[in-house]
Amino acid sequence: MNLQALRARLSYQTLLLGSVVLLTSGALALASRTTEADIQAAAARDLKQSLAQVLPGQYDNDLLKDTVMIAAPDGEVTVYRARRAGKVEAVVFQTVGRGYAGPIVCIMGVARDGQLLGVRVLKHTETPGLGDKIEPAKDPWIYEFKGKSLGDPSADKWAVKKDGGVFDQFAGATITPRAVVRAVKSGLELFAREKPRMLGEAKGDQS
Amino acid sequence: MSYARIAKDGLWDNNVVFAQMLALCPTLAVTGSATNGLGMGLATTAVLLASNMLISAVRHLVSDEVRIPVYIVLIATLVTLVDMGLNAWAHELYKVLGLFIALIVVNCAILGRAESFASKSPVLESAADGLMMGLGFTAALVAIGGVREILGSGTLFANAHLLLGEGFAFLELTLIPEYRGYLLMILPPGGFLVVGFLLAGKRLLDRRRAARAEIEAVPQAAVS
Numbered sequence: 001m002n003l004q005a006l007r008a009r010l011s012y013q014t015l016l017l018g019s020v021v022l023l024t025s026g027a028l029a030l031a032s033r034t035t036e037a038d039i040q041a042a043a044a045r046d047l048k049q050s051l052a053q054v055l056p057g058q059y060d061n062d063l064l065k066d067t068v069m070i071a072a073p074d075g076e077v078t079v080y081r082a083r084r085a086g087k088v089e090a091v092v093f094q095t096v097g098r099g100y101a102g103p104i105v106c107i108m109g110v111a112r113d114g115q116l117l118g119v120r121v122l123k124h125t126e127t128p129g130l131g132d133k134i135e136p137a138k139d140p141w142i143y144e145f146k147g148k149s150l151g152d153p154s155a156d157k158w159a160v161k162k163d164g165g166v167f168d169q170f171a172g173a174t175i176t177p178r179a180v181v182r183a184v185k186s187g188l189e190l191f192a193r194e195k196p197r198m199l200g201e202a203k204g205d206q207s
Numbered sequence: 208m209s210y211a212r213i214a215k216d217g218l219w220d221n222n223v224v225f226a227q228m229l230a231l232c233p234t235l236a237v238t239g240s241a242t243n244g245l246g247m248g249l250a251t252t253a254v255l256l257a258s259n260m261l262i263s264a265v266r267h268l269v270s271d272e273v274r275i276p277v278y279i280v281l282i283a284t285l286v287t288l289v290d291m292g293l294n295a296w297a298h299e300l301y302k303v304l305g306l307f308i309a310l311i312v313v314n315c316a317i318l319g320r321a322e323s324f325a326s327k328s329p330v331l332e333s334a335a336d337g338l339m340m341g342l343g344f345t346a347a348l349v350a351i352g353g354v355r356e357i358l359g360s361g362t363l364f365a366n367a368h369l370l371l372g373e374g375f376a377f378l379e380l381t382l383i384p385e386y387r388g389y390l391l392m393i394l395p396p397g398g399f400l401v402v403g404f405l406l407a408g409k410r411l412l413d414r415r416r417a418a419r420a421e422i423e424a425v426p427q428a429a430v431s
Contacts, residue, residue: 038295
């Protein structure tokens with residue numbers, strides 16, 4: 001029987017479709033196994049880079065391995081701990097704000113005394129040209145947070161200037177910086193609430 | 208079909224964006240800047256070349272009745288392989304292109320070429336078609352992205368070094384210094400406007416060329 005006649009048969013078509021799917025999923029499984037380690041290494045490198053941005057200074061532990069999960073109002077947060085001589089000097093964790101066009105994922109570094117070491121935006125979908133001034137490449141605005149803490153400025157001043165606070169807003173975009181300020185404030189509040197566990201100094205905690 | 212014809216089709220006469228009007232969704236989405244257009248174009252070209260060759264190679268085995276699912280599975284697999292490979296071994300490039308690669312799966316131009324060309328043509332011709340269609344797509348995206356970027360932010364090829372390496376930093380131009388920006392052009396409406404005007408421009412050129420060819424053809428016809 002020639003190929004032409006064979007191709008028209010239902011059994012051939014079923015078999016063809018089945019074998020194509022089998023072959024391609026085999027290829028994908030193989031590729032996934034080969035690339036998995038390299039992809040994880042690359043992701044870890046990326047994470048390390050963004051951690052380093054909000055964590056100036058030298059620490060002597062591997063942050064990626066020294067983590068603790070903390071329950072936050074909207075789900076669990078992974079807290080990375082930076083130690084010097086065994087003592088936790090600073091922590092880094094993510095905080096998410098509700099921006100104009102979707103979630104704004106920020107990463108913040110907090111020293112053990114509650115002072116902000118730095119804030120960066122990891123991911124956002126804000127309007128280019130207006131809201132994207134939260135990226136350090138576009139505007140130095142995000143550096144304003146460095147050195148601030150829950151007491152400085154006082155709680156009612158933790159807002160953009162339009163709302164009576166101390167932080168600048170952008171011309172034409174208030175929602176975006178407001179969301180970031182709120183996210184950072186809630187991150188600091190989380191730190192204040194969970195400080196013993198974040199620093200690994202809670203009673204009965206051996207880590 | 209001659210290779211010259213294939214090249215002319217892909218680059219101009221049957222251009223993916225400006226003649227077939229395919230792949231408009233990724234086109235509008237990524238052409239906020241010329242660099243993004245270039246990145247999307249190059250990634251699509253690579254996938255189109257590979258998918259055209261693969262589909263042409265198996266064209267005698269595939270029954271008409273199941274060809275669409277077979278093509279889609281093959282294209283999606285190719286795109287995923289490229290995605291994983293880049294993520295693992297060219298991570299810096301992946302961070303720039305990663306967004307576009309996932310979009311290629313839904314780029315109907317690729318299935319369109321598989322269906323209308325690769326499934327009926329030998330492997331080498333299909334490869335040429337994939338390459339030329341891809342380059343035509345790239346040229347269209349760079350043109351749209353370039354116009355939007357110049358009008359929208361006054362620069363051209365900003366951040367090209369992230370895509371092509373430090374050696375291409377010379378491409379990055381600031382054409383209008385101290386430009387306050389024209390946000391509309393960067394936002395989706397700007398994409399529609401620029402595609403529309405460029406499309407009208409191409410049609411105008413084509414019509415003029417056709418009219419000139421007609422005028423030149425008339426005396427010859429009279430003589431014979």
